[in-house]
Amino acid sequence: MSSPAARRLLHPGAWWVWAIALAATALRTTDPLLLGLIAVVVAFVVSARRTDAPWARSFGSFLRLGIIVIVIRVVFQMLFGVRVEGTTLFTIPSVTLPSWAAGVSLGGPVTAEALVDAACQGLRLAVVLLCFGAASSLCSPYRMLRALPSALYEAGVAITVALTFAPQAIIASRQVRDARRLRGRADRGVRAWAGSAMPVLEGALDRSVALAASMDARGYGRRGATPRHRRRLISGLMLLGLCLVAVGAYGLLDASAPAVLRLPSFIAGAIALTASLVISGRGVERTRYRPDPWRSPEWIVSLSGLAALAGIVMAAHNGAVLEPSVYPLTMPQLVPLASAGILAALLPAWFAPRPPTLVEPELGDRFEVAA
Amino acid sequence: MIRFDRVSFTYPGAATPTLVDVDFTVPEGELCLVVGETGSGKSTLLRAVNGLVPRFSGGLLTGTVTVGGRSTALVPPRELADVVGLVGQDPAAGFVTDMVEDELAHVMENLGVAPDVMRRRVEDVLDLLGLHELRNRPLSTLSGGQQQRVAIGAVLTAGPRVLVLDEPTSALDPAAAEEVLAALTRLVHDLGITVLVAEHRLERVVQYADSIVYVPGDGAPIVIGDPGKILAGSAVVPPIVELGRVAGWSPLPLSVRDARRAATELRERLQPFTPPLPSAPAHGEVVARVSDLHAGYGSVAALSGIDLEVRAGEVVALMGRNGAGKSTLLSHLVGLRAPQRGEVRVRGEEPHRLPARSVIRSVGLVPQDNGVLLYHDTVAAECVAADRDGDLAAGTTRAVLDRLVPGIDPRSHPRDLSEGQRLALALAIVLGAEPALVLLDEPTRGLDYGAKQRLITMLESLAAEGRAVVMATHDVEVVAAVAHRAVVLAEGEIVADGPARDVVVHSPVFAPQIAKVLAPETWMTVAEVSNALASTGEGH
Numbered sequence: 001m002s003s004p005a006a007r008r009l010l011h012p013g014a015w016w017v018w019a020i021a022l023a024a025t026a027l028r029t030t031d032p033l034l035l036g037l038i039a040v041v042v043a044f045v046v047s048a049r050r051t052d053a054p055w056a057r058s059f060g061s062f063l064r065l066g067i068i069v070i071v072i073r074v075v076f077q078m079l080f081g082v083r084v085e086g087t088t089l090f091t092i093p094s095v096t097l098p099s100w101a102a103g104v105s106l107g108g109p110v111t112a113e114a115l116v117d118a119a120c121q122g123l124r125l126a127v128v129l130l131c132f133g134a135a136s137s138l139c140s141p142y143r144m145l146r147a148l149p150s151a152l153y154e155a156g157v158a159i160t161v162a163l164t165f166a167p168q169a170i171i172a173s174r175q176v177r178d179a180r181r182l183r184g185r186a187d188r189g190v191r192a193w194a195g196s197a198m199p200v201l202e203g204a205l206d207r208s209v210a211l212a213a214s215m216d217a218r219g220y221g222r223r224g225a226t227p228r229h230r231r232r233l234i235s236g237l238m239l240l241g242l243c244l245v246a247v248g249a250y251g252l253l254d255a256s257a258p259a260v261l262r263l264p265s266f267i268a269g270a271i272a273l274t275a276s277l278v279i280s281g282r283g284v285e286r287t288r289y290r291p292d293p294w295r296s297p298e299w300i301v302s303l304s305g306l307a308a309l310a311g312i313v314m315a316a317h318n319g320a321v322l323e324p325s326v327y328p329l330t331m332p333q334l335v336p337l338a339s340a341g342i343l344a345a346l347l348p349a350w351f352a353p354r355p356p357t358l359v360e361p362e363l364g365d366r367f368e369v370a371a
Numbered sequence: 372m373i374r375f376d377r378v379s380f381t382y383p384g385a386a387t388p389t390l391v392d393v394d395f396t397v398p399e400g401e402l403c404l405v406v407g408e409t410g411s412g413k414s415t416l417l418r419a420v421n422g423l424v425p426r427f428s429g430g431l432l433t434g435t436v437t438v439g440g441r442s443t444a445l446v447p448p449r450e451l452a453d454v455v456g457l458v459g460q461d462p463a464a465g466f467v468t469d470m471v472e473d474e475l476a477h478v479m480e481n482l483g484v485a486p487d488v489m490r491r492r493v494e495d496v497l498d499l500l501g502l503h504e505l506r507n508r509p510l511s512t513l514s515g516g517q518q519q520r521v522a523i524g525a526v527l528t529a530g531p532r533v534l535v536l537d538e539p540t541s542a543l544d545p546a547a548a549e550e551v552l553a554a555l556t557r558l559v560h561d562l563g564i565t566v567l568v569a570e571h572r573l574e575r576v577v578q579y580a581d582s583i584v585y586v587p588g589d590g591a592p593i594v595i596g597d598p599g600k601i602l603a604g605s606a607v608v609p610p611i612v613e614l615g616r617v618a619g620w621s622p623l624p625l626s627v628r629d630a631r632r633a634a635t636e637l638r639e640r641l642q643p644f645t646p647p648l649p650s651a652p653a654h655g656e657v658v659a660r661v662s663d664l665h666a667g668y669g670s671v672a673a674l675s676g677i678d679l680e681v682r683a684g685e686v687v688a689l690m691g692r693n694g695a696g697k698s699t700l701l702s703h704l705v706g707l708r709a710p711q712r713g714e715v716r717v718r719g720e721e722p723h724r725l726p727a728r729s730v731i732r733s734v735g736l737v738p739q740d741n742g743v744l745l746y747h748d749t750v751a752a753e754c755v756a757a758d759r760d761g762d763l764a765a766g767t768t769r770a771v772l773d774r775l776v777p778g779i780d781p782r783s784h785p786r787d788l789s790e791g792q793r794l795a796l797a798l799a800i801v802l803g804a805e806p807a808l809v810l811l812d813e814p815t816r817g818l819d820y821g822a823k824q825r826l827i828t829m830l831e832s833l834a835a836e837g838r839a840v841v842m843a844t845h846d847v848e849v850v851a852a853v854a855h856r857a858v859v860l861a862e863g864e865i866v867a868d869g870p871a872r873d874v875v876v877h878s879p880v881f882a883p884q885i886a887k888v889l890a891p892e893t894w895m896t897v898a899e900v901s902n903a904l905a906s907t908g909e910g911h
């Protein structure tokens with residue numbers, strides 16, 4: 001185990017591998033016990049290893065977002081969901097829709113089976129969100145962005161701007177709400193929201209453009225002397241690789257996809273991506289400042305996440321029930337192999353290095369203020 | 372180093388060009404100051420240096436801009452990153468990463484600088500700008516001055532030969548501004564970097580400038596020349612130059628040091644006169660009372676135990692470092708925030724408990740970015756909306772606006788107004804409901820001297836009408852001219868509260884220029900000095 005004195009930030013890639021693996025694990029199951037276990041594991045690791053920086057507080061917002069997702073899913077099921085036979089809990093007055101809307105049902109009897117199903121589906125989505133929330137509060141998104149290859153220029157700008165858009169919009173909406181109050185208008189209610197939408201969007205967009213301009217002015221995406229045909233080759237390979245990886249990842253997650261869209265497509269995509277990176281690496285126009293090292297803690301963190309994924313894949317292979325039946329309702333069983341894998345993902349809570357203190361001013365600062 | 376060759380520029384959809392036939396050269400190693408009112412095209416001029424105008428703004432640019440021998444027409448801004456470093460008006464809006472050290476290294480990573488060179492340059496810049504203690508801090512936790520220095524450092528690590536800065540000190544308190552300007556002069560003198568900087572507060576930077584580019588706006592020709600010569604013919608000048616004119620000095624002084632050396636004789640002439648006394652405490656009724664106010668954001672305390680009374684008819688200046696809690700105090704006074712502990716009462720009521728409609732009748736705030744108050748297409752629509760919001764007789768707001776600044780075209784878009792006119796419009800909207808307490812947050816930001824003078828007149832008439840005015844500001848010259856009382860905040864506590872003259876004159880940070888020149892006597896403004904001289908017929 002690494003010495004506790006060596007406080008440092010873990011390689012962002014390790015956290016993202018861990019989090020994505022856990023998210024993928026969650027996507028393979030609707031078992032509320034397993035999903036709950038993943039949520040607890042993620043929350044525990046976050047509370048043990050997040051920094052004191054402002055972005056580390058985002059986990060709470062993701063938690064709230066997850067709960068909202070579950071609620072929306074359940075409410076939609078009650079209002080618009082497909083009617084299934086089962087234990088009727090209560091009935092919502094149903095509306096008869098005109099013939100052109102046949103197939104869409106509105107209202108009707110609400111069954112326990114349908115509710116449980118919707119809640120489990122919602123929970124799965126919520127846990128996936130939670131995994132991403134964990135990654136972004138354990139290491140700031142920008143640190144991950146730094147690790148992006150330069151061939152992904154346009155994507156990099158888009159991601160950076162997107163990452164700042166939400167916080168900027170929150171700041172702008174607070175400003176606009178305050179301004180409405182200063183002008184003596186209602187600052188709550190539907191009309192207030194409707195009236196402030198445009199200024200908020202305008203403000204956040206302005207800021208996003210300013211950021212993109214600043215990135216450009218500081219040489220982001222410089223291509224230097226790379227010849228045009230090579231640039232096209234790199235972008236083409238990159239795009240192809242990304243598409244194949246996306247298809248492959250979908251195939252791996254959806255057990256009903258045809259075999260050729262699963263592992264083969266994933267591997268082909270990975271090869272194309274690697275090739276594009278190697279070629280773009282030859283033209284070296286970018287360097288890295290103090291690259292994050294990849295040492296044993298990074299291996300432990302990423303492998304512990306992958307262990308959870310491996311556990312659930314093997315459990316599925318052995319025929320374990322990962323999507324417990326809701327018609328009829330059955331009590332979910334805790335699948336031992338899958339649970340063991342998920343519990344392995346707890347390891348980072350002890351084996352990842354503690355993050356350095358970022359915000360708390362050091363003693364030197366305080367003396368300076370006092371002087 | 373920087374060459375504008377008959378450059379004209381028109382924004383997309385604009386009827387008139389912003390820049391017309393701009394033609395000038397900034398030689399290597401000069402610090403060149405760009406002056407002119409907000410909206411005159413200063414920012415456009417600066418952003419044209421590395422090609423962000425027109426590449427990011429759209430619009431039509433004719434003529435050529437050459438920098439370091441490269442034309443901006445041929446290469447995009449990102450290929451100029453090793454020649455030009457551009458720091459925008461709001462440094463925080465341009466941050467790409469979230470840690471100080473990463474931000475400094477970002478540009479070098481893009482340029483492909485070798486790792487060992489990067490390490491060394493980051494250390495150099497950390498030392499040069501005094502940032503070494505902040506290297507591991509998240510950017511969002513820095514103060515305004517620190518952010519500005521990081522933003523400068525973030526372009527400096529590329530080793531640019533030209534540095535372009537858009538109002539680097541306008542949001543900063545005097546001490547932080549000094550910090551940034553000291554760093555800038557060091558860059559010019561020690562490293563020979565060419566600096567192009569736009570700034571409104573001439574009194575802060577003019578002493579460091581080698582030349583001035585004056586952008587009059589409205590397409591009038593640009594004037595470039597020696598600072599002394601340009602200021603001699605200019606209508607709007609910093610107080611120190613005005614003092615030089617009153618005293619008949621030649622050449623005109625540009626720094627406090629020059630003026631102090633020339634002022635021996637003036638100090639003797641002023642010997643028989645006593646400077647005006649500190650203004651007596653106001654006796655009007657208490658409009659606002661703050662008692663034991665505590666406030667904070669998260670775990671950070673912004674205000675701890677503030678006690679303050681504001682009386683009718685007084686102008687109170689709220690001063691202090693960036694982040695000392697000035698804006699927080701104002702937002703409590705207007706009821707945007709509820710106190711964590713303690714109490715805020717305006718005319719006996721707690722503002723945060725009142726509905727918006729009744730708050731505006733007792734207290735009004737013009738926020739720092741007054742544009743957020745304005746969201747209609749025309750001035751006329753803003754005025755009508757303000758009348759409706761406050762249940763006022765039709766035309767009330769427009770009448771107030773005409774009293775503040777007559778003759779604003781009702782059809783013009785609020786965004787197209789000059790900074791001074793926009794401030795007047797925002798102030799008119801707030802004043803329409805006749806609040807007893809008027810709050811202003813950094814009202815002088817972006818104002819030139821003429822607009823500042825009009826603001827001073829406006830504030831004087833508000834006080835004369837019996838309103839109480841509280842103004843958070845870094846601008847010591849305006850405090851000297853108009854404030855009766857100054858309250859200094861530090862770390863969320865009141866550290867000084869008294870007549871403005873007593874508080875600011877002897878402070879090395881807050882003293883206005885005239886006070887520094889004529890110390891130990893407590894003269895604060897040129898008007899006081901010239902009145903004294905005129906009273907014996909001695910004035911020039």
